[in-house]
Amino acid sequence: MTAEQAGPAAERVPPDLQERFDATLARDQRVEPRDWMPEGYRRTLVRQIAQHAHSEIIGMQPEGEWITRAPSLRRKAILFAKVQDEAGHGLYLYAAAETLGADREDLTERLIEGRQKYSSIFNYPTLTFADVGVIGWFVDGAAICNQVPLCRSSYGPYARAMVRICKEESFHQRQGYELLMTMVRGTAAQRETVQDAVNRWWWPSLMMFGPPDDASPNSARSMAWKIKRHTNDELRRRFVDMTVPQAERLGVTLPDPELRWNEERGHHDFSTPDWAELAAVIKGDGPCNAERVARRRAAHEEGAWVREAALAHAAKVSARAAAEREGARA
Ligand code: BYC
Numbered sequence: 390m391t392a393e394q395a396g397p398a399a400e401r402v403p404p405d406l407q408e409r410f411d412a413t414l415a416r417d418q419r420v421e422p423r424d425w426m427p428e429g430y431r432r433t434l435v436r437q438i439a440q441h442a443h444s445e446i447i448g449m450q451p452e453g454e455w456i457t458r459a460p461s462l463r464r465k466a467i468l469f470a471k472v473q474d475e476a477g478h479g480l481y482l483y484a485a486a487e488t489l490g491a492d493r494e495d496l497t498e499r500l501i502e503g504r505q506k507y508s509s510i511f512n513y514p515t516l517t518f519a520d521v522g523v524i525g526w527f528v529d530g531a532a533i534c535n536q537v538p539l540c541r542s543s544y545g546p547y548a549r550a551m552v553r554i555c556k557e558e559s560f561h562q563r564q565g566y567e568l569l570m571t572m573v574r575g576t577a578a579q580r581e582t583v584q585d586a587v588n589r590w591w592w593p594s595l596m597m598f599g600p601p602d603d604a605s606p607n608s609a610r611s612m613a614w615k616i617k618r619h620t621n622d623e624l625r626r627r628f629v630d631m632t633v634p635q636a637e638r639l640g641v642t643l644p645d646p647e648l649r650w651n652e653e654r655g656h657h658d659f660s661t662p663d664w665a666e667l668a669a670v671i672k673g674d675g676p677c678n679a680e681r682v683a684r685r686r687a688a689h690e691e692g693a694w695v696r697e698a699a700l701a702h703a704a705k706v707s708a709r710a711a712a713e714r715e716g717a718r719a
């Protein structure tokens with residue numbers, strides 16, 4: 390068993406370093422890049438932050454497909470801004486992973502070779518413009534439930550990146566809901582299109598929160614390290630409770646006959662998502678996995694000349710600066 394599998398206690402480290410790390414967590418203070426940290430903590434963070442970054446970048450694709458087909462200039466401008474925000478989120482997160490010693494080029498390679506994961510939700514197709522609205526409402530709504538607590542994550546650069554990301558996710562969620570509100574006030578055909586998108590995205594959105602707690606191998610350790618603040622099931626429940634009244638106001642039906650308020654528990658009861666489907670999508674067998682990764686790979690390859698040009702330019706600038714310093718000294 391490796392030290393990471395066994396958890397923090399199994400690592401042989403000077404006791405004062407471990408004590409200081411434990412005390413930082415106990416006081417709810419932040420661990421910063423130069424602080425000592427257990428190797429398992431570092432690796433867990435790289436895993437989660439990289440997966441999160443990849444999700445933001447791959448997540449540009451399903452909605453990005455609608456930029457050229459948006460029904461008005463206003464909708465196009467909003468969608469453009471949203472998809473650009475997602476690129477920005479990916480960049481903050483890759484930068485946070487770099488503070489842990491990860492190499493961005495290497496993370497991208499791992500993504501396009503299928504060695505690192507990204508969120509299951511982006512492996513479903515966007516069939517109509519209502520899907521753009523439902524992604525904003527459900528997917529960004531789920532992201533808010535999941536990510537607001539990550540603003541209190543124990544690793545400083547991750548927590549700070551999440552603050553800005555969450556502010557932007559909140560705009561994303563509202564634009565989705567406003568888009569749907571406009572559509573449901575339109576024709577009967579538009580209302581049907583919205584209901585169809587709701588039916589298709591509801592279950593994949595619940596799966597975004599990950600496997601149920603009793604099948605989530607990473608949760609206990611991540612919570613002990615205060616990387617995660619809530620379990621997958623807690624956040625999923627919070628999302629359902631938040632979304633049901635919004636669906637009522639919109640006048641759509643969430644596709645779950647078991648969904649009802651449970652007075653005793655103070656939460657909604659709902660059916661169990663199809664965990665076999667989540668496992669298949671995570672494994673690479675979702676409707677769009679191959680397409681998403683192929684597109685990301687092509688974008689990476691087609692962008693090689695930009696990276697080479699940027700590096701060549703940076704080398705020239707630094708050579709020029711060095712020559713000027715040399716000249717000034719002579
Ligand atoms: N999809 O032990 P568990 C966005 C994996 S982007 C794929 O519970 P953990 C947006 C999990 O990685 C939002 N894989 O893991 C962007 C683990 O595999 P490994 C993305 C999943 O880490 C554009 C295994 O299953 N959000 O909002 O404790 C447009 C066992 O799971 C999924 C984040 O990344 C999944 N759904 O908990 C619009 C949030 N679920 O790595 C919107 C940050 C689980 O052991 N991440 N797996 O091989 C997290 O909060 C946590 O990593 C998760 C999983 C809750 C996702």
